[in-house]
Amino acid sequence: MSKQRLVIIGNGMAPGRLLEHLFEAAPDAYDVTIFNAEPRVNYDRIMLSPVLSGEKTFEDIIIHGDDWYAERGITLHRGEKVTGIDRAARVVTGASGITAAYDKLVIATGSSPFIIPVPGHKLPGVLAYRDLDDVDGMLRAANRGGRAVVIGGGLLGLEAAAGLKSRGMEVTVLHLMPTLMERQLDPAAGYLLQKELESRGIEVRCGANTKMILGDSEVEGVELEDGTVIDASLVVMAVGIRPSVDLARDAGLDVGRGIQTDLAMCTSDPDIFSVGECAEVDGRVYGLVAPLYQMAKVAAGHLAGVSEAAFAHAETPTKLKVTGINLYSVGDFGDGPDREDVVLRDAARGSYRRVILQGNRVIGAVLYGDVADGMWYNELLKSGEDVSDIRDTLIFGQAHQGGGMAADPLAAVANLSDDAEICGCNGICKGKIVQAINDKGLTSLAEVRAHTKASASCGTCTGLVESVMALTLGDTFSKKAEGMCGCTDLGHGEVRRLIKAQGLKSIPAVMQELEWKSSHGCAKCRPALNYYLLSDWPGEYKDDQQSRFINERVHANIQKDGTYSVVPRMWGGMTSSDELRAIADVVDKFAIPDVKVTGGQRIDLLGVKKEDLPAVWADLNAAGLVSGHAYAKGLRTVKTCVGSTWCRFGTQDSTGLGIKLEKFLWGSWTPAKVKLAVTGCPRNCAEATCKDIGVICVDSGYEIVYGGAAGLHIQGTTKLGTVKTEEEVIEVAAAMTQMYREQGFYLERIYKWAERVGYDTVKAAILDDTGSRRAYYERFVFSQQFAQTDPWSERVSGVDKHEFKPLAVFGEEAAPATAKVEPAE
Amino acid sequence: MNALTRDTNAWRLIGSIDDIPSQGARCVENGETKIAVFRTADDRIFALEDKCPHKNGPLSQGIVHGGCVTCPLHNWVISLETGAATGADDGRTASFPVRLDGRDIYLNLESNLQQGA
Ligand SMILES: Cc1cc2nc3c(=O)[nH]c(=O)nc-3n(C[C@H](O)[C@H](O)[C@H](O)COP(=O)(O)OP(=O)(O)OC[C@H]3O[C@@H](n4cnc5c(N)ncnc54)[C@H](O)[C@@H]3O)c2cc1C
Ligand code: SF4
Ligand code: SF4
Ligand code: FES
Numbered sequence: 001m002s003k004q005r006l007v008i009i010g011n012g013m014a015p016g017r018l019l020e021h022l023f024e025a026a027p028d029a030y031d032v033t034i035f036n037a038e039p040r041v042n043y044d045r046i047m048l049s050p051v052l053s054g055e056k057t058f059e060d061i062i063i064h065g066d067d068w069y070a071e072r073g074i075t076l077h078r079g080e081k082v083t084g085i086d087r088a089a090r091v092v093t094g095a096s097g098i099t100a101a102y103d104k105l106v107i108a109t110g111s112s113p114f115i116i117p118v119p120g121h122k123l124p125g126v127l128a129y130r131d132l133d134d135v136d137g138m139l140r141a142a143n144r145g146g147r148a149v150v151i152g153g154g155l156l157g158l159e160a161a162a163g164l165k166s167r168g169m170e171v172t173v174l175h176l177m178p179t180l181m182e183r184q185l186d187p188a189a190g191y192l193l194q195k196e197l198e199s200r201g202i203e204v205r206c207g208a209n210t211k212m213i214l215g216d217s218e219v220e221g222v223e224l225e226d227g228t229v230i231d232a233s234l235v236v237m238a239v240g241i242r243p244s245v246d247l248a249r250d251a252g253l254d255v256g257r258g259i260q261t262d263l264a265m266c267t268s269d270p271d272i273f274s275v276g277e278c279a280e281v282d283g284r285v286y287g288l289v290a291p292l293y294q295m296a297k298v299a300a301g302h303l304a305g306v307s308e309a310a311f312a313h314a315e316t317p318t319k320l321k322v323t324g325i326n327l328y329s330v331g332d333f334g335d336g337p338d339r340e341d342v343v344l345r346d347a348a349r350g351s352y353r354r355v356i357l358q359g360n361r362v363i364g365a366v367l368y369g370d371v372a373d374g375m376w377y378n379e380l381l382k383s384g385e386d387v388s389d390i391r392d393t394l395i396f397g398q399a400h401q402g403g404g405m406a407a408d409p410l411a412a413v414a415n416l417s418d419d420a421e422i423c424g425c426n427g428i429c430k431g432k433i434v435q436a437i438n439d440k441g442l443t444s445l446a447e448v449r450a451h452t453k454a455s456a457s458c459g460t461c462t463g464l465v466e467s468v469m470a471l472t473l474g475d476t477f478s479k480k481a482e483g484m485c486g487c488t489d490l491g492h493g494e495v496r497r498l499i500k501a502q503g504l505k506s507i508p509a510v511m512q513e514l515e516w517k518s519s520h521g522c523a524k525c526r527p528a529l530n531y532y533l534l535s536d537w538p539g540e541y542k543d544d545q546q547s548r549f550i551n552e553r554v555h556a557n558i559q560k561d562g563t564y565s566v567v568p569r570m571w572g573g574m575t576s577s578d579e580l581r582a583i584a585d586v587v588d589k590f591a592i593p594d595v596k597v598t599g600g601q602r603i604d605l606l607g608v609k610k611e612d613l614p615a616v617w618a619d620l621n622a623a624g625l626v627s628g629h630a631y632a633k634g635l636r637t638v639k640t641c642v643g644s645t646w647c648r649f650g651t652q653d654s655t656g657l658g659i660k661l662e663k664f665l666w667g668s669w670t671p672a673k674v675k676l677a678v679t680g681c682p683r684n685c686a687e688a689t690c691k692d693i694g695v696i697c698v699d700s701g702y703e704i705v706y707g708g709a710a711g712l713h714i715q716g717t718t719k720l721g722t723v724k725t726e727e728e729v730i731e732v733a734a735a736m737t738q739m740y741r742e743q744g745f746y747l748e749r750i751y752k753w754a755e756r757v758g759y760d761t762v763k764a765a766i767l768d769d770t771g772s773r774r775a776y777y778e779r780f781v782f783s784q785q786f787a788q789t790d791p792w793s794e795r796v797s798g799v800d801k802h803e804f805k806p807l808a809v810f811g812e813e814a815a816p817a818t819a820k821v822e823p824a825e
Numbered sequence: 826m827n828a829l830t831r832d833t834n835a836w837r838l839i840g841s842i843d844d845i846p847s848q849g850a851r852c853v854e855n856g857e858t859k860i861a862v863f864r865t866a867d868d869r870i871f872a873l874e875d876k877c878p879h880k881n882g883p884l885s886q887g888i889v890h891g892g893c894v895t896c897p898l899h900n901w902v903i904s905l906e907t908g909a910a911t912g913a914d915d916g917r918t919a920s921f922p923v924r925l926d927g928r929d930i931y932l933n934l935e936s937n938l939q940q941g942a
Binding site: 518519520521522523526527545546547548549550551553554558560562802806807808809810 | 837839840844845846847848849851852853854855856862865866880881882883886887888889890891893895897898900902934
């Protein structure tokens with residue numbers, strides 16, 4: 001039997017799921033061709049919000065990568081929009097002329113965001129929120145800063161607002177209705193939500209009607225009907241979606257609000273199916289994935305000829321995916337004469353819950369704050385069970401029902417029935433997960449996701465799935481610990497993102513909110529957290545000395561015998577007779593055992609006693625010498641050659657530029673040490689091609705290279721590009737340092753960071769996009785005002801005096817009972 | 826109790842708890858011996874000889890976390906209470922009895938190890 005041809009229009013979440021079911025049931029039935037207007041593979045659209053907020057990357061949310069299509073022999077036309085369906089000839093045609101003949105066709109064009117046609121809606125800077133391009137657009141805008149106005153206070157609008165806020169923008173939400181998310185929340189919960197968003201610095205204006213968007217060549221602001229003008233550099237419209245039905249209508253299919261189908265998801269043409277947001281089944285259209293996945297399953301069954309299943313409507317709970325905000329709503333919660341409400345409020349904890357009953361059955365629930373019981377109410381709603389017996393305690397939740405069940409989440413999950421739904425998006429119940437674990441011997445969350453899809457979509461049920469695993473596997477299940485240290489399972493990237501996303505500004509706040517497993521961290525995580533906070537909240541966060549490694553605490557390098565080495569800065573490797581004389585005097589005065597020239601073109605004084613450090617620094621300071629930060633995760637040296645000043649090959653003043661760079665960059669803390677070099681011509685005497693950032697002077701300007709290493713690991717640099725002036729070199733070097741400061745993991749050198757995020761990404765952000773470069777540069781300059789103080793002179797003048805003096809000293813022989821006691825500082 | 830069986834003359838007032846940064850340490854010199862006095866985040870005070878059991882690293886310079894200090898030289902983690910290395914490492918540093926009287930710290934200059942404790 002030869003294969004039939006299946007053509008799919010649209011490659012969103014619904015057809016992606018349809019194909020999974022189809023290939024499982026009938027792997028050889030069809031030759032599949034997909035047309036997708038978006039130029040990419042299938043990804044989890046609902047996780048765009050975590051990508052926007054920075055909690056996930058695009059790679060994290062891809063559902064089917066290239067391999068997936070290749071393995072199944074599927075032809076995927078990316079970026080090819082279908083423009084016509086010829087039902088008589090059974091052929092579809094794409095915008096660039098590609099055609100494909102079909103035996104069966106699936107229309108899965110999803111929906112398009114509705115754009116309010118107010119004046120100015122076409123200006124650059126007005127975006128919808130639907131796909132990755134929109135997210136990229138928002139991120140570009142966020143990187144330039146300013147204010148974003150989000151029009152629409154529903155699920156999408158609020159997720160966009162929270163994401164843009166955590167990316168550092170000022171955010172105003174405009175909502176036409178009197179309370180937020182009025183379709184999912186009642187006014188009380190809407191109020192709590194608004195308060196929470198406002199406490200995070202998001203401005204919310206309800207009852208706000210947009211009159212026009214202002215600006216000549218790009219967005220400059222928004223004007224409301226009442227005359228209010230709000231400045232804005234970005235406008236996001238999230239006011240609703242319209243099923244994309246034009247193609248089907250033009251092809252003469254029956255179309256109402258969506259493409260009309262029967263309960264088998266078949267349209268008015270028996271060879272054409274429709275699934276997803278574009279489909280209208282039994283008079284309803286949908287905008288959440290759970291029903292779409294059901295459509296996909298039904299349609300796949302019919303296409304594979306293995307099932308006669310019919311689509312059945314079910315209530316889908318709504319959750320908002322904003323970290324730290326918990327809300328859950330399901331069913332119907334309008335007021336009505338035959339309806340009763342049970343309400344429980346806990347103002348102190350900012351939590352609210354309301355269950356709506358009709359004839360002793362649950363028909364709706366709204367939970368805000370503590371939402372753990374949402375699932376249980378949903379179960380009661382679905383089963384239509386008579387709840388008169390438990391009416392009195394219903395509102396307190398499942399833990400209060402019969403037998404005083406423990407509030408322990410594991411016990412709560414243990415008490416769920418086998419058909420309790422765990423994963424709402426995918427409609428996966430507890431029994432199914434348990435069965436998959438037992439039958440297939442699954443042991444990790446990733447495997448459970450792969451086999452059952454539980455928690456593989458919006459991810460809010462991950463904790464529940466893990467509880468089910470813990471119950472089923474017992475002690476053999478332990479969450480995979482890949483954390484930054486034993487104190488947390490979160491990795492460096494997650495911790496960095498959450499610090500920004502949740503606005504965590506102290507080490508105790510991070511440990512509390514991210515649920516550290518130790519009370520005060522350890523020597524691995526504390527220095528990392530201290531760095532992240534210092535880099536993320538310049539001027540706000542106070543450096544925690546006790547979380548620093550000793551070298552950075554006493555501004556010298558500890559040696560194996562507990563003495564220290566002292567390295568003064570020599571800008572660009574230049575020194576003078578005065579400086580050398582001062583160094584010689586210090587060496588004699590403090591009997592410093594060794595003096596050595598370092599690889600970074602400066603002088604190291606080795607074997608200084610800790611108690612002598614402040615006095616040594618005082619003498620060096622007096623001669624104008626400052627700390628060289630030879631101990632720091634920060635700028636170490638800028639190595640130079642003599643360049644055009646002396647060398648016959650020199651093309652530019654490499655020494656002068658090196659000094660300028662060093663004076664600009666010193667003092668800033670970075671994830672790991674940073675070394676630079678400026679070399680006067682490609683002969684490279686200053687060895688710029690193995691530095692973190694190197695500059696090679698050429699006749700026409702300055703070639704910038706980066707990502708070199710010459711330690712345990714040896715690696716040549718990668719070229720970033722060529723610029724014309726010294727000012728540009730400084731701007732690029734500062735911007736790159738800042739990007740690395742914001743993204744690098746603690747102890748990760750520039751070459752590792754660049755490998756991880758991609759050399760192309762760095763180049764695009766630092767060289768190609770001058771707006772983005774400027775923004776990084778400005779953030780660097782801002783943070784430098786808090787960083788450029790000489791730590792030596794600070795300590796000479798008394799800072800951290802306790803570091804350098806013993807607490808008490810007793811003689812060899814019978815010390816007097818009252819010893820010499822240092823006064824309190 | 827230790828204090829009773831010891832030479833009571835060995836107790837010395839060494840300063841106030843406020844002289845030591847929280848999660849930090851200061852040193853007391855007793856002739857040739859250096860004693861590191863630690864203060865934890867919950868204001869407990871411990872005293873150990875300032876010598877790592879590994880290669881004599883100065884423990885007073887390490888990072889204090891929970892009831893432990895991580896040696897600055899090669900990251901051994903030493904229990905402040907017992908002076909013993911934790912985890913896979915093996916070794917023990919001499920510890921000294923301390924007691925708090927109000928905010929005053931008293932240190933007994935006779936180590937627990939010498940006592941065979
Ligand atoms: C930011 C965001 C957050 C969300 N959060 C949630 C959530 O938490 N929970 C939830 O349940 N749902 C959520 N949703 C909704 C959910 O993502 C959608 O319901 C779902 O993705 C719709 O799937 P679909 O396959 O119908 O359409 P889509 O995923 O929109 O896919 C349609 C695809 O078809 C392509 N296409 C359209 N016309 C053509 C054509 N003529 N030719 C070729 N290709 C075409 C489009 O480019 C698009 O790629 C969210 C949506 C967004 C945007
Ligand atoms: S790199 Fe070029 S300019 Fe610099 S010293 Fe060497 S030869 Fe001269
Ligand atoms: S190469 Fe090794 S031994 Fe030499 S200074 Fe560096 S770390 Fe120490
Ligand atoms: S000397 Fe302390 S760990 Fe090596």
